[in-house]
Amino acid sequence: MQILTAVLALGIMGFVFGAVLSFASKKFEVKVDPKIEQTLELLPGANCGGCGYPGCAGLAEAIVTKGASPTLCPVMAAENRKKIEDLLGLNKIDAPEKKPVYKAALVKCNGLDTDEYKKFEYMGVPNCQAAVLLQNGPWLCPHRCMGLGSCVAACPFDAIKIGPHHLPEVDEEKCVACGKCVLACPKQLIELVDKEKTVHVKCNSTDRGVEVRKVCKVGCIGCGLCVKVCAYDAIKVENNLAHIDYEKCVGCGACVAKCPQKTIIMENKPNFKGSVAVIDEEACIGCTICYKVCKFSAINGGTPKEKHSIIPGKCVGCGLCVEKCPKKCIKMVDKA
Amino acid sequence: MGAELLAIFIVAIFIENVVLSQVLGLCPFIGVSSKIDSAVGMGMAVIFVMLLASVVTWSIQNFILIPLQLEYLQTISFILVIASLVQFVEMVVRKVAPALYQSLGVFLPLITTNCAVLGISLINIKRGYNLVEATVNAGGAGLGFFFALLIMAGIRERLDISDIPENMRGAPIAFVTAGLLATAFMGFSGLV
Numbered sequence: 001m002q003i004l005t006a007v008l009a010l011g012i013m014g015f016v017f018g019a020v021l022s023f024a025s026k027k028f029e030v031k032v033d034p035k036i037e038q039t040l041e042l043l044p045g046a047n048c049g050g051c052g053y054p055g056c057a058g059l060a061e062a063i064v065t066k067g068a069s070p071t072l073c074p075v076m077a078a079e080n081r082k083k084i085e086d087l088l089g090l091n092k093i094d095a096p097e098k099k100p101v102y103k104a105a106l107v108k109c110n111g112l113d114t115d116e117y118k119k120f121e122y123m124g125v126p127n128c129q130a131a132v133l134l135q136n137g138p139w140l141c142p143h144r145c146m147g148l149g150s151c152v153a154a155c156p157f158d159a160i161k162i163g164p165h166h167l168p169e170v171d172e173e174k175c176v177a178c179g180k181c182v183l184a185c186p187k188q189l190i191e192l193v194d195k196e197k198t199v200h201v202k203c204n205s206t207d208r209g210v211e212v213r214k215v216c217k218v219g220c221i222g223c224g225l226c227v228k229v230c231a232y233d234a235i236k237v238e239n240n241l242a243h244i245d246y247e248k249c250v251g252c253g254a255c256v257a258k259c260p261q262k263t264i265i266m267e268n269k270p271n272f273k274g275s276v277a278v279i280d281e282e283a284c285i286g287c288t289i290c291y292k293v294c295k296f297s298a299i300n301g302g303t304p305k306e307k308h309s310i311i312p313g314k315c316v317g318c319g320l321c322v323e324k325c326p327k328k329c330i331k332m333v334d335k336a
Numbered sequence: 337m338g339a340e341l342l343a344i345f346i347v348a349i350f351i352e353n354v355v356l357s358q359v360l361g362l363c364p365f366i367g368v369s370s371k372i373d374s375a376v377g378m379g380m381a382v383i384f385v386m387l388l389a390s391v392v393t394w395s396i397q398n399f400i401l402i403p404l405q406l407e408y409l410q411t412i413s414f415i416l417v418i419a420s421l422v423q424f425v426e427m428v429v430r431k432v433a434p435a436l437y438q439s440l441g442v443f444l445p446l447i448t449t450n451c452a453v454l455g456i457s458l459i460n461i462k463r464g465y466n467l468v469e470a471t472v473n474a475g476g477a478g479l480g481f482f483f484a485l486l487i488m489a490g491i492r493e494r495l496d497i498s499d500i501p502e503n504m505r506g507a508p509i510a511f512v513t514a515g516l517l518a519t520a521f522m523g524f525s526g527l528v
Contacts, residue, residue, distance in 0.1 A: 002405075005404055005405075005406065006406055006409060009400065009401075009404055009406055009409065009413075010409060010412065010413060010416075013396075013400070013413060013416060013417075014416060017416060017417070017420035018420075020420070020424065021420055021423055021424060021427075024424050024427045024428070025427060028427040028428055028430065028431035028432075029431075030430050030431055125497050125498060125499060126499060127497045130497065
Protein backbone atom coordinates (compact mmCIF):
# COMPACT_ATOMS: atom_id res chain seq x y z
CA MET A 1 0.00 0.00 0.00
CA GLN A 2 2.80 2.32 1.06
CA ILE A 3 4.73 1.72 -2.12
CA LEU A 4 1.65 2.57 -4.13
CA THR A 5 1.28 6.00 -2.52
CA ALA A 6 4.98 6.64 -2.99
CA VAL A 7 4.92 5.71 -6.67
CA LEU A 8 1.73 7.65 -7.24
CA ALA A 9 2.88 10.76 -5.40
CA LEU A 10 6.21 10.88 -7.20
CA GLY A 11 4.61 9.99 -10.53
CA ILE A 12 1.99 12.69 -10.22
CA MET A 13 4.57 15.24 -9.15
CA GLY A 14 6.76 14.36 -12.11
CA PHE A 15 3.80 14.46 -14.45
CA VAL A 16 2.63 17.85 -13.16
CA PHE A 17 6.12 19.40 -13.44
CA GLY A 18 6.55 17.92 -16.90
CA ALA A 19 3.21 19.30 -18.00
CA VAL A 20 3.99 22.75 -16.58
CA LEU A 21 7.36 22.78 -18.31
CA SER A 22 6.01 21.70 -21.68
CA PHE A 23 3.23 24.27 -21.37
CA ALA A 24 5.80 26.94 -20.42
CA SER A 25 8.07 26.07 -23.31
CA LYS A 26 5.20 26.81 -25.70
CA LYS A 27 3.87 29.80 -23.81
CA PHE A 28 7.23 31.47 -23.23
CA GLU A 29 8.88 30.42 -26.47
CA VAL A 30 11.49 32.82 -27.78
CA LYS A 31 11.96 32.43 -31.49
CA VAL A 32 15.62 32.11 -32.44
CA ASP A 33 16.54 32.12 -36.10
CA PRO A 34 18.06 28.67 -36.81
CA LYS A 35 20.41 30.39 -39.24
CA ILE A 36 22.19 32.04 -36.29
CA GLU A 37 22.97 28.61 -34.89
CA GLN A 38 24.18 27.33 -38.27
CA THR A 39 26.32 30.41 -38.85
CA LEU A 40 27.81 30.06 -35.38
CA GLU A 41 28.85 26.51 -36.17
CA LEU A 42 30.76 27.68 -39.25
CA LEU A 43 32.61 30.42 -37.36
CA PRO A 44 35.97 29.45 -35.85
CA GLY A 45 34.72 29.50 -32.26
CA ALA A 46 37.90 31.01 -30.85
CA ASN A 47 35.93 34.00 -29.48
CA CYS A 48 38.95 36.21 -30.11
CA GLY A 49 36.91 39.37 -30.71
CA GLY A 50 38.90 40.29 -33.83
CA CYS A 51 35.65 41.11 -35.64
CA GLY A 52 34.66 43.74 -33.11
CA TYR A 53 31.69 41.76 -31.76
CA PRO A 54 31.61 40.00 -28.38
CA GLY A 55 32.79 36.59 -29.47
CA CYS A 56 31.64 34.34 -32.30
CA ALA A 57 28.04 34.19 -31.07
CA GLY A 58 27.85 37.98 -31.28
CA LEU A 59 29.15 38.00 -34.84
CA ALA A 60 26.81 35.17 -35.88
CA GLU A 61 23.82 37.15 -34.62
CA ALA A 62 25.06 40.32 -36.34
CA ILE A 63 25.61 38.53 -39.65
CA VAL A 64 22.11 37.05 -39.68
CA THR A 65 20.05 39.85 -38.16
CA LYS A 66 21.96 43.04 -38.94
CA GLY A 67 23.55 42.05 -42.23
CA ALA A 68 27.13 42.32 -41.02
CA SER A 69 29.64 40.93 -43.47
CA PRO A 70 31.15 37.49 -42.80
CA THR A 71 34.45 38.93 -44.01
CA LEU A 72 34.68 40.77 -40.67
CA CYS A 73 36.08 37.58 -39.23
CA PRO A 74 39.80 37.63 -40.00
CA VAL A 75 40.29 34.05 -38.87
CA MET A 76 37.69 32.11 -40.79
CA ALA A 77 38.71 29.80 -43.62
CA ALA A 78 37.58 30.98 -47.06
CA GLU A 79 35.65 27.75 -47.47
CA ASN A 80 33.52 28.39 -44.36
CA ARG A 81 32.93 31.98 -45.37
CA LYS A 82 31.55 30.71 -48.67
CA LYS A 83 29.30 28.28 -46.81
CA ILE A 84 27.89 31.12 -44.70
CA GLU A 85 27.31 33.22 -47.79
CA ASP A 86 25.52 30.29 -49.43
CA LEU A 87 23.45 29.77 -46.29
CA LEU A 88 22.25 33.34 -46.25
CA GLY A 89 22.10 33.78 -50.02
CA LEU A 90 24.65 36.57 -49.88
CA ASN A 91 26.58 35.83 -53.07
CA LYS A 92 23.58 35.92 -55.39
CA ILE A 93 24.89 39.22 -56.69
CA ASP A 94 28.41 38.79 -57.99
CA ALA A 95 30.27 41.58 -56.28
CA PRO A 96 33.69 42.28 -57.78
CA GLU A 97 36.17 40.30 -55.73
CA LYS A 98 38.43 42.64 -53.84
CA LYS A 99 41.78 41.22 -52.92
CA PRO A 100 41.57 40.64 -49.17
CA VAL A 101 44.30 42.22 -47.10
CA TYR A 102 45.78 39.81 -44.60
CA LYS A 103 47.30 41.65 -41.73
CA ALA A 104 49.68 40.58 -39.02
CA ALA A 105 50.93 42.21 -35.85
CA LEU A 106 54.10 44.28 -36.08
CA VAL A 107 56.16 45.17 -33.02
CA LYS A 108 57.63 48.64 -33.45
CA CYS A 109 60.75 48.26 -31.35
CA ASN A 110 64.12 46.76 -32.07
CA GLY A 111 65.98 47.90 -28.95
CA LEU A 112 69.01 46.11 -27.57
CA ASP A 113 68.95 44.50 -24.16
CA THR A 114 72.46 44.68 -22.78
CA ASP A 115 73.02 46.22 -19.34
CA GLU A 116 74.03 49.63 -20.69
CA TYR A 117 70.44 50.14 -21.86
CA LYS A 118 68.92 49.31 -18.48
CA LYS A 119 68.14 51.57 -15.54
CA PHE A 120 67.81 48.63 -13.17
CA GLU A 121 67.07 44.92 -13.05
CA TYR A 122 63.32 44.35 -12.84
CA MET A 123 62.42 41.47 -10.54
CA GLY A 124 58.70 42.04 -10.03
CA VAL A 125 55.55 40.50 -11.41
CA PRO A 126 56.30 39.26 -14.94
CA ASN A 127 53.74 41.45 -16.66
CA CYS A 128 54.33 44.54 -18.79
CA GLN A 129 51.60 46.62 -17.17
CA ALA A 130 53.12 46.02 -13.73
CA ALA A 131 56.64 46.80 -14.97
CA VAL A 132 55.51 50.13 -16.45
CA LEU A 133 54.16 51.18 -13.07
CA LEU A 134 57.63 50.89 -11.55
CA GLN A 135 59.74 53.84 -12.79
CA ASN A 136 58.19 53.46 -16.26
CA GLY A 137 59.97 50.17 -16.77
CA PRO A 138 63.55 48.96 -16.37
CA TRP A 139 64.82 50.32 -19.71
CA LEU A 140 66.55 53.62 -20.33
CA CYS A 141 64.39 54.30 -23.38
CA PRO A 142 60.91 55.22 -22.17
CA HIS A 143 59.40 53.69 -25.29
CA ARG A 144 61.22 50.37 -25.28
CA CYS A 145 59.30 47.10 -25.28
CA MET A 146 59.13 45.76 -21.70
CA GLY A 147 59.78 42.29 -23.09
CA LEU A 148 57.73 40.62 -20.37
CA GLY A 149 55.16 39.13 -22.71
CA SER A 150 51.78 40.69 -21.94
CA CYS A 151 51.14 40.39 -25.67
CA VAL A 152 52.13 36.72 -25.53
CA ALA A 153 49.62 36.09 -22.77
CA ALA A 154 46.92 38.00 -24.64
CA CYS A 155 47.34 36.09 -27.92
CA PRO A 156 44.63 33.44 -28.29
CA PHE A 157 46.39 31.92 -31.29
CA ASP A 158 49.82 31.30 -29.80
CA ALA A 159 51.32 33.52 -32.51
CA ILE A 160 53.68 35.65 -30.41
CA LYS A 161 56.75 34.49 -28.55
CA ILE A 162 59.38 36.44 -26.67
CA GLY A 163 62.46 35.95 -28.78
CA PRO A 164 66.08 36.94 -28.17
CA HIS A 165 66.82 40.48 -26.87
CA HIS A 166 63.56 40.56 -24.87
CA LEU A 167 61.52 41.40 -27.94
CA PRO A 168 58.35 39.65 -29.09
CA GLU A 169 58.43 37.76 -32.35
CA VAL A 170 55.26 37.36 -34.37
CA ASP A 171 54.61 34.13 -36.23
CA GLU A 172 52.82 35.52 -39.26
CA GLU A 173 51.53 32.12 -40.26
CA LYS A 174 49.56 31.93 -37.04
CA CYS A 175 48.71 35.63 -36.61
CA VAL A 176 45.18 36.46 -37.71
CA ALA A 177 45.28 40.16 -36.79
CA CYS A 178 42.62 39.91 -34.08
CA GLY A 179 44.24 42.85 -32.30
CA LYS A 180 44.35 41.43 -28.76
CA CYS A 181 48.07 42.15 -28.44
CA VAL A 182 47.58 45.71 -29.68
CA LEU A 183 45.33 46.35 -26.70
CA ALA A 184 47.54 44.44 -24.28
CA CYS A 185 50.74 46.42 -24.95
CA PRO A 186 51.10 49.23 -22.39
CA LYS A 187 53.53 51.05 -24.71
CA GLN A 188 51.31 50.87 -27.82
CA LEU A 189 54.13 49.27 -29.74
CA ILE A 190 52.05 46.87 -31.79
CA GLU A 191 50.31 47.73 -35.02
CA LEU A 192 48.44 45.58 -37.53
CA VAL A 193 50.12 45.73 -40.91
CA ASP A 194 49.51 44.01 -44.24
CA LYS A 195 51.45 40.73 -44.24
CA GLU A 196 52.86 41.42 -47.71
CA LYS A 197 54.63 44.60 -46.63
CA THR A 198 58.29 44.09 -45.86
CA VAL A 199 59.66 47.51 -44.91
CA HIS A 200 58.97 48.72 -41.39
CA VAL A 201 60.03 51.46 -38.97
CA LYS A 202 61.01 49.48 -35.90
CA CYS A 203 60.74 52.31 -33.39
CA ASN A 204 57.99 54.15 -31.59
CA SER A 205 60.02 56.85 -29.83
CA THR A 206 58.78 60.40 -30.24
CA ASP A 207 61.73 61.83 -28.29
CA ARG A 208 64.21 64.20 -29.92
CA GLY A 209 67.15 62.65 -31.72
CA VAL A 210 69.65 63.60 -29.02
CA GLU A 211 67.60 61.86 -26.35
CA VAL A 212 67.06 58.78 -28.49
CA ARG A 213 70.79 58.45 -29.27
CA LYS A 214 71.58 58.40 -25.54
CA VAL A 215 69.34 55.43 -24.83
CA CYS A 216 69.22 53.40 -28.03
CA LYS A 217 71.42 52.49 -30.96
CA VAL A 218 68.63 51.69 -33.36
CA GLY A 219 65.97 54.25 -32.48
CA CYS A 220 64.48 56.73 -34.93
CA ILE A 221 66.07 60.17 -34.51
CA GLY A 222 63.71 61.85 -36.94
CA CYS A 223 66.51 62.97 -39.29
CA GLY A 224 64.23 62.80 -42.32
CA LEU A 225 66.75 61.15 -44.70
CA CYS A 226 64.19 58.47 -45.47
CA VAL A 227 61.62 61.10 -46.41
CA LYS A 228 64.02 62.62 -48.92
CA VAL A 229 65.04 59.32 -50.44
CA CYS A 230 61.52 57.91 -50.82
CA ALA A 231 60.37 58.18 -54.41
CA TYR A 232 56.76 57.45 -53.52
CA ASP A 233 56.16 60.04 -50.86
CA ALA A 234 55.37 57.14 -48.55
CA ILE A 235 57.33 58.26 -45.47
CA LYS A 236 56.56 61.14 -43.19
CA VAL A 237 58.32 62.29 -40.04
CA GLU A 238 55.98 63.39 -37.28
CA ASN A 239 57.02 64.07 -33.70
CA ASN A 240 60.61 62.96 -34.45
CA LEU A 241 59.38 59.60 -35.68
CA ALA A 242 59.19 58.23 -39.21
CA HIS A 243 55.89 56.73 -40.33
CA ILE A 244 55.42 54.56 -43.39
CA ASP A 245 52.21 54.98 -45.35
CA TYR A 246 51.63 51.34 -46.27
CA GLU A 247 49.17 52.33 -49.00
CA LYS A 248 51.96 54.03 -50.90
CA CYS A 249 55.01 51.97 -49.93
CA VAL A 250 56.13 49.55 -52.62
CA GLY A 251 58.92 48.00 -50.58
CA CYS A 252 61.82 49.25 -52.74
CA GLY A 253 64.10 49.48 -49.73
CA ALA A 254 65.69 52.83 -50.60
CA CYS A 255 64.98 54.13 -47.07
CA VAL A 256 66.38 50.96 -45.50
CA ALA A 257 69.71 51.61 -47.19
CA LYS A 258 69.73 55.27 -46.21
CA CYS A 259 68.62 55.10 -42.57
CA PRO A 260 71.68 56.04 -40.43
CA GLN A 261 70.31 54.38 -37.31
CA LYS A 262 69.19 51.17 -39.05
CA THR A 263 65.75 51.81 -37.60
CA ILE A 264 64.00 51.02 -40.85
CA ILE A 265 64.41 47.38 -41.70
CA MET A 266 63.41 45.15 -44.55
CA GLU A 267 62.04 41.82 -43.51
CA ASN A 268 63.21 38.76 -45.34
CA LYS A 269 60.00 36.89 -45.90
CA PRO A 270 60.66 33.45 -47.40
CA ASN A 271 57.13 32.98 -48.67
CA PHE A 272 56.82 36.52 -49.96
CA LYS A 273 57.38 36.55 -53.69
CA GLY A 274 58.30 39.96 -54.99
CA SER A 275 57.42 40.72 -58.58
CA VAL A 276 59.25 42.41 -61.44
CA ALA A 277 58.07 44.02 -64.63
CA VAL A 278 58.52 42.34 -68.01
CA ILE A 279 58.15 44.18 -71.32
CA ASP A 280 56.69 42.46 -74.33
CA GLU A 281 59.10 43.64 -77.03
CA GLU A 282 56.79 42.67 -79.87
CA ALA A 283 54.17 45.12 -78.75
CA CYS A 284 56.50 47.87 -77.49
CA ILE A 285 56.59 50.93 -79.73
CA GLY A 286 59.38 52.72 -77.89
CA CYS A 287 57.28 55.64 -76.67
CA THR A 288 59.65 56.27 -73.69
CA ILE A 289 56.76 56.82 -71.29
CA CYS A 290 57.85 53.92 -69.07
CA TYR A 291 61.44 55.10 -69.19
CA LYS A 292 60.43 58.51 -67.93
CA VAL A 293 58.02 57.26 -65.33
CA CYS A 294 60.38 54.75 -63.70
CA LYS A 295 61.72 56.09 -60.44
CA PHE A 296 64.53 53.56 -60.22
CA SER A 297 66.12 53.93 -63.68
CA ALA A 298 65.32 50.30 -64.23
CA ILE A 299 64.27 50.60 -67.85
CA ASN A 300 66.58 50.74 -70.86
CA GLY A 301 65.90 53.09 -73.70
CA GLY A 302 65.20 56.78 -73.89
CA THR A 303 65.58 57.44 -77.57
CA PRO A 304 62.22 57.32 -79.30
CA LYS A 305 61.30 54.17 -81.30
CA GLU A 306 63.95 52.15 -79.42
CA LYS A 307 62.36 49.08 -77.80
CA HIS A 308 62.48 49.15 -74.03
CA SER A 309 63.72 46.44 -71.71
CA ILE A 310 63.95 46.03 -67.96
CA ILE A 311 67.38 46.19 -66.34
CA PRO A 312 67.52 43.10 -64.15
CA GLY A 313 68.22 43.82 -60.47
CA LYS A 314 67.03 47.41 -60.59
CA CYS A 315 63.30 46.83 -60.91
CA VAL A 316 61.59 46.77 -57.51
CA GLY A 317 58.19 45.78 -58.85
CA CYS A 318 56.32 48.97 -58.05
CA GLY A 319 54.08 48.55 -61.07
CA LEU A 320 54.04 52.19 -62.08
CA CYS A 321 55.08 51.48 -65.68
CA VAL A 322 52.36 48.86 -66.06
CA GLU A 323 49.80 51.52 -65.30
CA LYS A 324 51.29 54.12 -67.61
CA CYS A 325 52.11 52.03 -70.71
CA PRO A 326 49.71 53.11 -73.48
CA LYS A 327 50.13 49.83 -75.35
CA LYS A 328 49.59 47.66 -72.28
CA CYS A 329 52.68 45.68 -73.11
CA ILE A 330 54.23 45.58 -69.62
CA LYS A 331 53.27 42.81 -67.24
CA MET A 332 54.20 41.98 -63.64
CA VAL A 333 55.59 38.48 -63.08
CA ASP A 334 56.81 36.74 -59.96
CA LYS A 335 60.49 37.05 -59.26
CA ALA A 336 62.54 33.89 -59.79
CA MET B 337 11.38 37.06 16.57
CA GLY B 338 13.31 39.72 14.63
CA ALA B 339 16.49 39.01 16.58
CA GLU B 340 16.13 35.29 15.94
CA LEU B 341 15.77 35.84 12.19
CA LEU B 342 18.78 38.14 12.19
CA ALA B 343 20.76 35.46 13.98
CA ILE B 344 19.76 32.87 11.38
CA PHE B 345 20.75 35.27 8.63
CA ILE B 346 24.19 36.10 10.09
CA VAL B 347 24.90 32.48 10.93
CA ALA B 348 24.00 31.43 7.37
CA ILE B 349 26.28 34.01 5.80
CA PHE B 350 29.38 33.78 7.95
CA ILE B 351 29.47 30.98 10.49
CA GLU B 352 27.87 28.28 8.39
CA ASN B 353 29.00 29.59 5.05
CA VAL B 354 27.72 27.11 2.44
CA VAL B 355 31.00 26.76 0.62
CA LEU B 356 33.67 27.47 3.17
CA SER B 357 32.34 25.65 6.20
CA GLN B 358 29.67 23.28 4.91
CA VAL B 359 31.68 22.40 1.79
CA LEU B 360 28.65 22.46 -0.50
CA GLY B 361 28.65 23.71 -4.08
CA LEU B 362 32.40 23.39 -4.61
CA CYS B 363 32.04 22.83 -8.34
CA PRO B 364 30.91 26.37 -9.21
CA PHE B 365 33.17 27.74 -6.46
CA ILE B 366 36.24 26.53 -8.36
CA GLY B 367 34.74 26.57 -11.84
CA VAL B 368 33.19 30.03 -12.07
CA SER B 369 35.64 31.95 -9.88
CA SER B 370 38.27 32.91 -12.42
CA LYS B 371 36.70 36.27 -13.31
CA ILE B 372 34.88 38.72 -11.03
CA ASP B 373 32.21 39.44 -13.67
CA SER B 374 31.08 35.86 -14.02
CA ALA B 375 31.41 35.30 -10.27
CA VAL B 376 28.92 38.12 -9.65
CA GLY B 377 26.51 36.68 -12.25
CA MET B 378 26.74 33.20 -10.77
CA GLY B 379 26.36 34.50 -7.20
CA MET B 380 23.23 36.45 -8.10
CA ALA B 381 21.74 33.44 -9.87
CA VAL B 382 22.41 31.23 -6.83
CA ILE B 383 20.80 33.70 -4.40
CA PHE B 384 17.74 33.89 -6.64
CA VAL B 385 17.37 30.13 -7.14
CA MET B 386 18.08 29.32 -3.49
CA LEU B 387 15.31 31.66 -2.29
CA LEU B 388 12.77 30.24 -4.74
CA ALA B 389 13.82 26.64 -4.15
CA SER B 390 13.59 26.82 -0.38
CA VAL B 391 10.07 28.29 -0.54
CA VAL B 392 8.90 25.62 -2.97
CA THR B 393 10.61 22.67 -1.26
CA TRP B 394 9.29 23.79 2.13
CA SER B 395 5.77 23.77 0.66
CA ILE B 396 6.27 20.36 -0.96
CA GLN B 397 7.52 18.93 2.35
CA ASN B 398 4.72 20.35 4.46
CA PHE B 399 1.77 20.08 2.09
CA ILE B 400 2.55 16.87 0.19
CA LEU B 401 5.21 14.69 1.78
CA ILE B 402 4.21 14.96 5.46
CA PRO B 403 0.44 14.43 4.96
CA LEU B 404 1.18 11.35 2.79
CA GLN B 405 3.90 10.14 5.24
CA LEU B 406 6.43 10.10 2.41
CA GLU B 407 9.28 11.99 4.14
CA TYR B 408 11.77 9.39 2.88
CA LEU B 409 11.15 10.63 -0.68
CA GLN B 410 12.53 14.03 0.34
CA THR B 411 15.79 13.96 -1.64
CA ILE B 412 14.43 12.71 -4.94
CA SER B 413 11.36 14.92 -4.92
CA PHE B 414 13.45 17.98 -4.00
CA ILE B 415 15.81 17.33 -6.88
CA LEU B 416 12.82 16.95 -9.18
CA VAL B 417 11.30 20.19 -7.94
CA ILE B 418 14.48 22.24 -8.07
CA ALA B 419 15.44 21.05 -11.54
CA SER B 420 12.05 21.80 -13.05
CA LEU B 421 11.80 25.08 -11.15
CA VAL B 422 15.10 26.33 -12.54
CA GLN B 423 14.12 25.31 -16.06
CA PHE B 424 10.80 27.08 -15.67
CA VAL B 425 12.41 30.23 -14.29
CA GLU B 426 14.90 30.22 -17.15
CA MET B 427 12.11 30.15 -19.73
CA VAL B 428 10.13 32.88 -18.02
CA VAL B 429 13.12 35.16 -17.54
CA ARG B 430 14.16 34.67 -21.15
CA LYS B 431 10.75 35.76 -22.37
CA VAL B 432 9.94 38.47 -19.84
CA ALA B 433 13.29 40.06 -19.08
CA PRO B 434 15.84 39.48 -21.88
CA ALA B 435 18.33 41.83 -20.22
CA LEU B 436 18.30 39.79 -17.01
CA TYR B 437 18.60 36.62 -19.09
CA GLN B 438 21.72 38.00 -20.79
CA SER B 439 23.45 38.45 -17.44
CA LEU B 440 22.11 35.44 -15.47
CA GLY B 441 20.95 33.10 -18.23
CA VAL B 442 24.14 31.16 -18.83
CA PHE B 443 24.45 30.36 -15.14
CA LEU B 444 20.91 29.13 -14.52
CA PRO B 445 21.30 25.67 -16.12
CA LEU B 446 24.47 25.20 -14.07
CA ILE B 447 22.45 25.44 -10.87
CA THR B 448 19.75 22.89 -11.71
CA THR B 449 21.53 20.17 -9.80
CA ASN B 450 23.72 22.34 -7.58
CA CYS B 451 24.21 20.58 -4.26
CA ALA B 452 24.30 23.87 -2.32
CA VAL B 453 20.71 24.60 -3.35
CA LEU B 454 19.57 21.10 -2.46
CA GLY B 455 21.60 21.13 0.75
CA ILE B 456 20.03 24.34 2.02
CA SER B 457 16.54 23.01 1.27
CA LEU B 458 17.28 19.83 3.22
CA ILE B 459 18.82 21.72 6.13
CA ASN B 460 15.73 23.94 6.34
CA ILE B 461 13.58 20.86 6.80
CA LYS B 462 15.97 19.10 9.18
CA ARG B 463 16.03 22.09 11.53
CA GLY B 464 12.24 22.37 11.44
CA TYR B 465 12.24 25.98 10.24
CA ASN B 466 8.94 27.63 9.40
CA LEU B 467 8.48 29.27 6.00
CA VAL B 468 9.85 32.68 7.04
CA GLU B 469 12.87 31.19 8.78
CA ALA B 470 13.55 28.91 5.81
CA THR B 471 13.46 31.87 3.41
CA VAL B 472 15.78 33.94 5.59
CA ASN B 473 18.19 31.02 5.94
CA ALA B 474 18.20 30.50 2.18
CA GLY B 475 18.78 34.20 1.54
CA GLY B 476 21.69 34.24 3.99
CA ALA B 477 23.20 31.09 2.53
CA GLY B 478 22.90 32.50 -0.99
CA LEU B 479 24.57 35.71 0.10
CA GLY B 480 27.30 33.69 1.83
CA PHE B 481 27.90 31.80 -1.42
CA PHE B 482 27.98 35.09 -3.31
CA PHE B 483 30.61 36.54 -0.95
CA ALA B 484 32.75 33.41 -0.99
CA LEU B 485 32.69 33.34 -4.79
CA LEU B 486 33.47 37.04 -5.03
CA ILE B 487 36.43 36.84 -2.62
CA MET B 488 37.77 33.80 -4.43
CA ALA B 489 37.42 35.47 -7.85
CA GLY B 490 39.17 38.60 -6.57
CA ILE B 491 42.08 36.54 -5.28
CA ARG B 492 42.30 34.44 -8.42
CA GLU B 493 42.39 37.49 -10.69
CA ARG B 494 45.47 38.60 -8.79
CA LEU B 495 46.96 35.11 -8.77
CA ASP B 496 46.82 35.20 -12.56
CA ILE B 497 49.56 37.79 -12.74
CA SER B 498 51.72 36.63 -9.86
CA ASP B 499 54.82 34.54 -10.11
CA ILE B 500 53.61 31.09 -9.06
CA PRO B 501 55.86 28.01 -9.19
CA GLU B 502 55.02 26.13 -12.36
CA ASN B 503 53.71 22.98 -10.69
CA MET B 504 51.30 25.00 -8.54
CA ARG B 505 49.69 27.00 -11.37
CA GLY B 506 45.95 26.65 -12.06
CA ALA B 507 43.90 24.27 -9.94
CA PRO B 508 46.51 23.46 -7.23
CA ILE B 509 46.94 27.08 -6.12
CA ALA B 510 43.14 27.53 -6.30
CA PHE B 511 42.63 24.63 -3.90
CA VAL B 512 45.25 25.95 -1.50
CA THR B 513 43.57 29.35 -1.62
CA ALA B 514 40.17 27.80 -0.95
CA GLY B 515 41.59 25.95 2.02
CA LEU B 516 43.13 29.10 3.49
CA LEU B 517 39.87 31.00 2.92
CA ALA B 518 37.92 28.30 4.76
CA THR B 519 40.37 28.48 7.67
CA ALA B 520 39.94 32.25 7.76
CA PHE B 521 36.16 31.90 7.85
CA MET B 522 36.48 29.68 10.93
CA GLY B 523 37.34 32.89 12.74
CA PHE B 524 33.67 33.84 12.59
CA SER B 525 32.65 30.81 14.63
CA GLY B 526 32.31 32.67 17.92
CA LEU B 527 30.22 35.47 16.44
CA VAL B 528 26.75 34.38 17.56
